[in-house]
Amino acid sequence: MRCPFCGHIDTQVKDSRPAEDHVAIRRRRFCPACGGRFTTYERVQLRDLVVLKSNGRREDFDREKLERSIRIAMRKRPIEPERIDQMVTGIVRRLESLGESEITSRQIGQIVMEALARIDTVAYVRFASVYMNFQAVGDFDRFMAELRPQEIPDETGPS
Numbered sequence: 001m002r003c004p005f006c007g008h009i010d011t012q013v014k015d016s017r018p019a020e021d022h023v024a025i026r027r028r029r030f031c032p033a034c035g036g037r038f039t040t041y042e043r044v045q046l047r048d049l050v051v052l053k054s055n056g057r058r059e060d061f062d063r064e065k066l067e068r069s070i071r072i073a074m075r076k077r078p079i080e081p082e083r084i085d086q087m088v089t090g091i092v093r094r095l096e097s098l099g100e101s102e103i104t105s106r107q108i109g110q111i112v113m114e115a116l117a118r119i120d121t122v123a124y125v126r127f128a129s130v131y132m133n134f135q136a137v138g139d140f141d142r143f144m145a146e147l148r149p150q151e152i153p154d155e156t157g158p159s
């Protein structure tokens with residue numbers, strides 16, 4: 001693994017331990033060239049996913065990007081960081097188990113909203129308002145009126 005600070009190729013693993021309820025391995029790495037320390041995560045990847053965006057472009061699915069958008073929605077909410085990691089892992093599993101190598105950004109948005117609705121209503125509304133591009137206040141009010149997360153089926157996906 002290349003050092004993100006100096007580009008040295010030969011970094012050392014100092015510590016490895018299970019993370020996210022044994023779904024991932026967390027490794028602390030050390031670069032002997034610059035003394036930099038960084039963390040990597042090892043996870044099962046069932047298939048390579050490609051995202052088909054609404055503008056017709058395709059890009060490789062990026063777990064980090066998904067996680068960032070969820071963390072933004074969860075900002076200052078009373079949710080354990082570990083819980084968010086588990087949620088992201090669950091979402092990725094669901095995307096992988098759709099059985100398609102190509103998924104639309106709309107499918108991702110739907111699955112994220114379902115997952116958020118089960119965990120935190122405020123985070124759900126935040127994400128949905130950005131994702132669905134509710135710009136007009138009227139639209140947002142209508143959305144709030146229709147907001148009934150408890151009616152979203154409690155589907156946990158394949159285990």
Ligand SMILES: [Zn+2]
Pocket residue numbers: 003004005006007008031032033034035036
């Ligand atoms: Zn380095």
